[in-house]
Amino acid sequence: MSSLTGEIVSQGIVIGQARVYRDFLHEDFKDEPVSSNPEEEQKRLERAIEKLDHRLDETYQNVKLSLGEEEAEIFRSHQQILEDPGFVGEIKKGIEAGTRAEKAVQQVTRLLSEQFKNLDDEYLQQRAADMEDIGRQLIEFLMNNENQGESSDYILCGTDIPPSEFASSMNSGILGMVMEEGTGFSHTSILAKAKGLPSLVKVEGLLENVRDGDRIILDALDGHVVVNPDENTLKKIQEIRSDWENKKQKALEKANEPCITADQKTISIFANAGSVQDVRAALENGAEGVGLFRTEFIFLNRKEAPSEEEQYQIYSEVLKMMKDKPVIIRTLDIGGDKDVPYMNLPDEENPFLGLRGIRYCLENQEIFKAQLRALLRSAHHGNLYIMIPMISMAEEVREVKAFLNDVMNELTQEDEIFEEPRYKLGIMVEVPSVVETIDHFVQEVDFFSIGSNDLVQYLFAADRIAPNVKRWYDVQQIALYRMIEKVVAAARDAGKEIGVCGELANNQQIAQLLVSLGVEKLSMSPAQIPMIKSVIRKLHAGDLFKKWKQHSSRHSTIDGLWD
Amino acid sequence: MKKEVFQIPFPEGFHARPASSFVSAVKDFESAVTIVKDGKEVDGKSMIQLMTLGAKCGDRIEVIVDGSDESEAMEVIKEQIGGTS
Structure with a gap:
């Protein structure tokens, strides 16, 4: 059992299984294409783009309905990136040269994101996060890893969870969210607040201590996370939780x-x-x-x-x-x-x-x-x-x-x-x-x-x-x-x-x-x-x-x- | 092929509104549009690549248009970025 502290974004107490968010953008892929020829590999890319575009559309509609137009707008701008020749065109060039689609997406995304980060304009620096968010999702679809409504009652854990990941979790069984970095003002935090989902940010040592499937207590009243709690701790926290829920009720x-x-x-x-x-x-x-x-x-x-x-x-x-x-x-x-x-x-x-x-x-x-x-x-x-x-x-x-x-x-x-x-x-x-x-x-x-x-x-x-x-x-x-x-x-x-x-x-x-x-x-x-x-x-x-x-x-x- | 040098007139720099307006103005031309700043070349039909130039108000950029409708394209570009320098 270990206990970590963080900053509260949205109040509440939940107990559930950790789901650690994987960052496909930094995964180590093999160079060789999955398909036998570049044309097939291009088709894989196109299918992934189509699916992602469709998901962004759905996310846009869902977020617009539940939280409003302004919060949803970011997903429209992400769809525009998917149509940009400077992004998709570059990926296709990579595939043509014999690179595996996942790797080509990684390379183009990381290159563009680096360029944005190096500019001395705050607005443009933030575009790096948009690039990474899109690239990451595209790889997810290429790998057919779309975690479609699988587990329920989970707590999403990650270094800095992008808004897209959070928004697509909103319709499954997410109970709460914990980030190792992030701030209370980031887009993801604003979504969590609007949704009233118990959440913490700046939890140091989170990913070192939490593994996929670990049972965790997320106490966003006091601002801490307990990993694999013992019976005694669970009992205590359940008392505090029912107390708070009574008050709220x-x-x-x-x-x-x-x-x-x-x-x-x-x-x-x-x-x-x-x-x-x-x-x-x-x-x-x-x-x-x-x-x-x-x-x-x-x-x-x-x-x-x-x-x-x-x-x-x-x-x-x-x-x-x-x-x-x-x-x-x-x-x-x-x-x-x-x-x-x-x-x-x-x-x-x-x-x-x-x-x-x-x-x-x-x-x-x-x-x-x-x-x-x-x-x-x-x-x-x-x-x-x-x-x-x-x-x-x-x-x-x-x-x-x-x-x-x-x-x-x-x-x-x-x-x-x-x-x-x-x-x-x-x-x-x-x-x-x-x-x-x-x-x-x-x-x-x-x-x-x-x-x-x-x-x-x-x-x-x-x-x-x-x-x-x-x-x-x-x-x-x-x-x-x-x-x-x-x-x-x-x-x-x-x-x-x-x-x-x-x-x-x-x-x-x-x-x-x-x-x-x-x-x-x-x-x-x-x-x-x-x-x-x-x-x-x-x-x-x-x-x-x-x-x-x-x-x-x-x-x-x-x-x-x-x- | 046509080449022109422009000085960015937009107070907020060549991104957001001016860049998106530029891209929609040139994207349907057959000609290739290349933008060069400090030796870095990008595709003028890509909003993302344009933004990576980080071109600020007063910065000089070179625009190269190459293709069958290059003259018309350059006219439209002049309307977008304004006076040559």
């Missing part, structure tokens, strides 16, 4: 009940969503509204802008599903960091400080107008809140209101029986200037939502996706919570609704702190709702607020606030 049973703190404050728990599927998950987990519906996903990965009609259908469906519950739909929030061909996004040095969100929409009124028309037309179907992202000045809000007014007039002129719908207008609080002049904004809008992901980035001047400034993108800093405290108090004094959407609300301790600071609405991933509700029901907000006052005057971070 209880939380789920009470998911639909209101969330009231121990000192009688009623908190609304909303869900973040990007698709109709997410809204379904929100309802199943007891969401009392949609706190952030991201409309970007409707615009990404397509050749032309979605029509007003298409948007109208989506917004109406979401509003109908939620009945009278509030649905906060955020207008298009896109900037130059995204590649959307029809939008003519500018190439900017600093896209996060550039023409994004409302700044783009006010300059590209055709796209904005179609979205607002679709929103206003759908408003009759439910309780619509329209939210504007990236606002930094009150003038922008006034411009939006004037534009909304024009759009409304246009609609009533076109159709005599079109009735002016009821809706609320609000803004994201994500640029610090809004906090400083919140007294001006309360006169302009009905509600506010603090977008913590961007607020942190703009407050600390730290790019949220740049790895070298990760240290400064720090959600533990007192400055962040002082700012939230201030803006929440001002909005509430003016009688305006204010909530927090963004990653902050997913964290159980931080969610408690936000409530103590006066936040009455939290919006989070649907899967987190039951647990957050149960944690907040136990919270005495007044007590934690007193602690916060003392702690924040003496410390620079919230670390230790709960001790």
Whole structure:
């Protein structure tokens, strides 16, 4: 029995058989072809390409259905690699020269991947992983080793498991995942999180200690793996597991009940969503509204802008599903960091400080107008809140209101029986200037939502996706919570609704702190709702607020606030 | 055979959007399209090979077009990468 520790990506405890992921890209193949002549060998390659293309198609569809379009897109780009003459053509040349197909794939893949790794551009360096992922799968198909739905109840172990391997495991009996390397932000980890599959990364010594078929305990509550556990350890872990599952189950049973703190404050728990599927998950987990519906996903990965009609259908469906519950739909929030061909996004040095969100929409009124028309037309179907992202000045809000007014007039002129719908207008609080002049904004809008992901980035001047400034993108800093405290108090004094959407609300301790600071609405991933509700029901907000006052005057971070 | 030298005008470099647009513009020509940078030659109809050049804004590349429709192809390429230098 040996025990190894790692970093938790997604919580849970599972016990199962290890399945060690084999890396065909570095397997030692013989040189001689399997077939008698190169033509036969070419046919083997073509069959493998066809099968892989088919599997990528299936994976794309599955991932799109279960996790959404954005997560699925990577598999489309992999299909394009399979059509690229610079990849397939080179492999064929190798086979022509008498090399075995597997070996030819290895050689071309490794060569291209090396070239990408040597470039001094981070985006291009990452393409190496795509090449390796595709090459590896192609070899798998050449060897007829597609591990089709064989064993069940297994825990996938590997050095750094590629997203394709993980996604194709999702439909078999996978219980959990452990990686020796990897990070919590890699594509595979994001998929595991979205799927709620217990997972660990950075488990040192994993492959030295685990063999295919070993029985292992994956404890992603405490962050460790036990290989071939003894009876005693198994017994203990099963107790811990049933304890945790009970807690989770209880939380789920009470998911639909209101969330009231121990000192009688009623908190609304909303869900973040990007698709109709997410809204379904929100309802199943007891969401009392949609706190952030991201409309970007409707615009990404397509050749032309979605029509007003298409948007109208989506917004109406979401509003109908939620009945009278509030649905906060955020207008298009896109900037130059995204590649959307029809939008003519500018190439900017600093896209996060550039023409994004409302700044783009006010300059590209055709796209904005179609979205607002679709929103206003759908408003009759439910309780619509329209939210504007990236606002930094009150003038922008006034411009939006004037534009909304024009759009409304246009609609009533076109159709005599079109009735002016009821809706609320609000803004994201994500640029610090809004906090400083919140007294001006309360006169302009009905509600506010603090977008913590961007607020942190703009407050600390730290790019949220740049790895070298990760240290400064720090959600533990007192400055962040002082700012939230201030803006929440001002909005509430003016009688305006204010909530927090963004990653902050997913964290159980931080969610408690936000409530103590006066936040009455939290919006989070649907899967987190039951647990957050149960944690907040136990919270005495007044007590934690007193602690916060003392702690924040003496410390620079919230670390230790709960001790 | 036609040869031209270009200076990359794309701020983000010759990959992602500009490269994919380049490849779709040339791929249906019969002529072979070869791109040379610092002595390294790649197939101009392959997005992957193009990206391995890591060509940045301001870098010089040589484009060689060879085949029956080489003149037309070069015209299209000029539209894609812009001014000769």
